[in-house]
């Protein structure tokens with residue numbers, strides 16, 4: 001009997017470690033209400049390591065609320081989030097993921113370089129490595145000539161690009177991006193998507209929200225959030241097949257992605 005329990009325990013443990021190893025993001029039974037309204041009404045989801053995962057939903061469906069719970073910025077009323085096997089919220093996890101909020105969290109009175117230096121110190125980057133990373137991320141978002149400008153003089157799109165650069169600064173193994181390409185020109189948007197795909201190919205897990213359907217099509221899997229629940233989760237092709245549609249936009253509408261109730 002004890003052998004049996006030992007074996008069963010071992011099996012359970014190895015299943016749990018396997019799932020922790022293969023999932024970057026584990027969300028279980030997440031609920032969040034504002035007043036009477038349940039914005040998230042029992043969300044459960046697994047996002048695998050090295051997956052590029054898109055979160056879609058009509059405006060007001062709770063995408064940002066979910067992202068804030070995943071990062072640990074906001075607390076759920078019920079349910080649990082684990083990032084890279086660690087229960088959130090956990091301060092030490094800030095080193096391990098990159099986060100780009102929907103509204104830019106930048107110091108306007110400082111230059112871009114000073115903003116990057118501030119975040120580099122939070123991520124304990126210093127010396128040559130810090131310099132290399134600052135140069136690399138500013139080149140990536142096409143802001144190198146504007147490194148020494150105060151952020152107050154940046155346009156909205158430039159601020160978005162700087163926020164993206166900051167989220168990438170410490171080469172995190174997990175990237176959480178809330179509408180990363182809003183206000184960014186098509187050419188630069190394409191190069192940012194190439195970089196996101198390259199990061200994913202290198203093993204980085206990426207979760208992002210988007211309203212842009214051709215971006216959703218580039219994700220490995222997408223989830224559709226509506227009325228507090230995930231109404232569909234799968235690869236773009238699987239969701240098109242499931243809804244009998246040819247485009248992700250039609251699939252989005254067919255699967256209940258129209259305006260919120």
Ligand SMILES: Nc1ncnc2c1ncn2[C@@H]1O[C@H](COP(=O)(O)OP(=O)(O)OP(=O)(O)O)[C@@H](O)[C@H]1O
Nearest residue numbers: 034035039057058059060061062063064065066102
């Ligand atoms: N702190 C808060 N207090 C009260 N209501 C909130 C709060 N944060 C979000 N909400 C409400 O929760 C709902 C979901 O908001 P959320 O920003 O998560 O939606 P979203 O899907 O990200 O929308 P969008 O696509 O327009 O960015 C909205 O009705 C919003 O007004």
